[in-house]
Amino acid sequence: MKTHEPENLRQTKHRLALFLAGETKERIFKHPTAHPSRPTGLCHCDEGLFAPIRVYLRAALLQLVLQMPFNNLKIWLLRKMGARVGSNVYISACAWIDPLYPQLLTIEDDVFIGLKARIMTHEFRIDEFRAGKVFIRRGAFIGGFSLIACGIEIGQRAVVAGGAVVGTDIPAGATAIGNPARIVKRPKAEKKSESCNE
Numbered sequence: 001m002k003t004h005e006p007e008n009l010r011q012t013k014h015r016l017a018l019f020l021a022g023e024t025k026e027r028i029f030k031h032p033t034a035h036p037s038r039p040t041g042l043c044h045c046d047e048g049l050f051a052p053i054r055v056y057l058r059a060a061l062l063q064l065v066l067q068m069p070f071n072n073l074k075i076w077l078l079r080k081m082g083a084r085v086g087s088n089v090y091i092s093a094c095a096w097i098d099p100l101y102p103q104l105l106t107i108e109d110d111v112f113i114g115l116k117a118r119i120m121t122h123e124f125r126i127d128e129f130r131a132g133k134v135f136i137r138r139g140a141f142i143g144g145f146s147l148i149a150c151g152i153e154i155g156q157r158a159v160v161a162g163g164a165v166v167g168t169d170i171p172a173g174a175t176a177i178g179n180p181a182r183i184v185k186r187p188k189a190e191k192k193s194e195s196c197n198e
């Protein structure tokens with residue numbers, strides 16, 4: 001398996017930097033890689049000494065604060081780290097939010113995030129690296145121990161059940177349960193328009 005040529009990697013990093021700065025429209029940044037056990041050049045752990053230390057310190061700080069019961073402190077720190085967090089958001093103790101790219105996370109007003117819910121903004125796959133924007137729309141409910149994968153949108157007032165593993169967008173007002181999460185309840189308005197079309 002071949003790793004990428006330096007020139008290719010430079011271009012990729014530039015594309016990633018634009019994506020992280022919000023200067024591109026796509027929701028998911030994808031780049032083919034060799035197996036994740038090989039250096040990809042896209043992980044901070046491949047970048048000398050200081051970059052990994054900075055990332056690990058930031059991750060430790062975020063994790064420490066997220067363990068605590070101080071909601072305002074969590075929200076303040078997430079905003080400092082670049083996440084967009086609305087008003088009246090509650091993040092339960094021990095939630096886990098990806099410390100690598102918190103700037104890709106948007107949590108709108110009136111969202112509740114349950115105990116030990118996990119939200120990813122990047123992932124290494126067997127042959128691909130991804131970074132993805134996550135949108136948790138207004139009034140959504142994220143159940144305890146659930147996992148939201150990178151690049152996912154949870155619609156307005158949608159419910160993610162406890163323990164659900166969400167790998168696809170959840171429409172507004174729907175309830176998603178299980179692993180992989182499936183929609184078990186659709187919003188009332190959608191049901192009504194379906195019956196009108198029958």
Ligand SMILES: CC(C)(COP(=O)(O)OP(=O)(O)OC[C@H]1O[C@@H](n2cnc3c(N)ncnc32)[C@H](O)[C@@H]1OP(=O)(O)O)[C@@H](O)C(=O)NCCC(=O)NCCS
Pocket residue numbers: 092113114115142143144145159160161162163164175177178184
């Ligand atoms: C999703 C949820 C809101 C559904 O509540 P509900 O509408 O009252 O649904 P019900 O309890 O009637 O269950 C409907 C079906 O889904 C199943 N189900 C409910 N929650 C489930 C879950 N988390 N995972 C898997 N299946 C679940 C039920 O067993 C039932 O199955 P059945 O139709 O085969 O009997 C609720 O189960 C849930 O997960 N709440 C999350 C609570 C939480 O995490 N709070 C934050 C903690 S800090």
